[in-house]
Amino acid sequence: MLATIALIGRPNVGKSTLFNRMIRSNKAITHDQPGVTRDRIYGLVRPRSGAQPFGLVDTGGLVPEGDGDFERDIMDQANEAMGEANAVLLVVDAREGLMPVDERVARDLRASGLPTLLVVNKVDGHEQESLTADFHALGMDMISVSASHGYGIHEMMDRVEKFL
Numbered sequence: 001m002l003a004t005i006a007l008i009g010r011p012n013v014g015k016s017t018l019f020n021r022m023i024r025s026n027k028a029i030t031h032d033q034p035g036v037t038r039d040r041i042y043g044l045v046r047p048r049s050g051a052q053p054f055g056l057v058d059t060g061g062l063v064p065e066g067d068g069d070f071e072r073d074i075m076d077q078a079n080e081a082m083g084e085a086n087a088v089l090l091v092v093d094a095r096e097g098l099m100p101v102d103e104r105v106a107r108d109l110r111a112s113g114l115p116t117l118l119v120v121n122k123v124d125g126h127e128q129e130s131l132t133a134d135f136h137a138l139g140m141d142m143i144s145v146s147a148s149h150g151y152g153i154h155e156m157m158d159r160v161e162k163f164l
């Protein structure tokens with residue numbers, strides 16, 4: 001059976017952009033407005049390294065803007081995705097910095113015992129590595145990437161393949 005890896009994180013951090021880069025297609029809709037990925041999207045990743053293919057789940061599922069409890073919704077999504085995943089990529093936004101929701105999701109992930117890699121996205125080149133400083137506080141294995149530019153993706157895939 002295929003291993004499944006879930007992308008979890010707040011809206012607009014770049015999960016769908018990362019999903020599309022990993023599956024090398026444009027299946028997930030990306031948008032500069034939060035909340036565009038309303039349901040889970042499944043894709044197949046075929047690593048260039050020749051490592052075994054794995055399933056990838058993109059999550060989103062925000063309620064329509066202005067409606068309700070954002071945080072609860074993110075947590076629900078995260079918990080559902082955790083239930084069906086063998087490992088998780090927790091995606092955060094380097095430009096926005098560490099948010100309270102990131103901390104809560106990180107805590108849940110730790111409690112779940114699932115292998116997790118913290119993916120600090122929107123680090124669009126090595127000169128932006130200082131943006132990652134805050135995130136060490138989460139105490140997780142961490143890698144910085146640019147889902148839209150490709151920076152760090154190769155290294156990230158090497159780490160992800162260790163989950164398989």
Ligand code: GDP
Nearest residue numbers: 012013014015016017030031032122146147148
């Ligand atoms: P999601 O809500 O987490 O799925 O986020 P999206 O993938 O839809 O991306 C949200 C916004 O962030 C879009 O405008 C993307 O173009 C932008 N974005 C995603 N990844 C990067 C990145 O690595 N660098 C920069 N600068 N912008 C990014």
Ligand code: MG
Nearest residue numbers: 015016037060
């Ligand atoms: Mg999305």
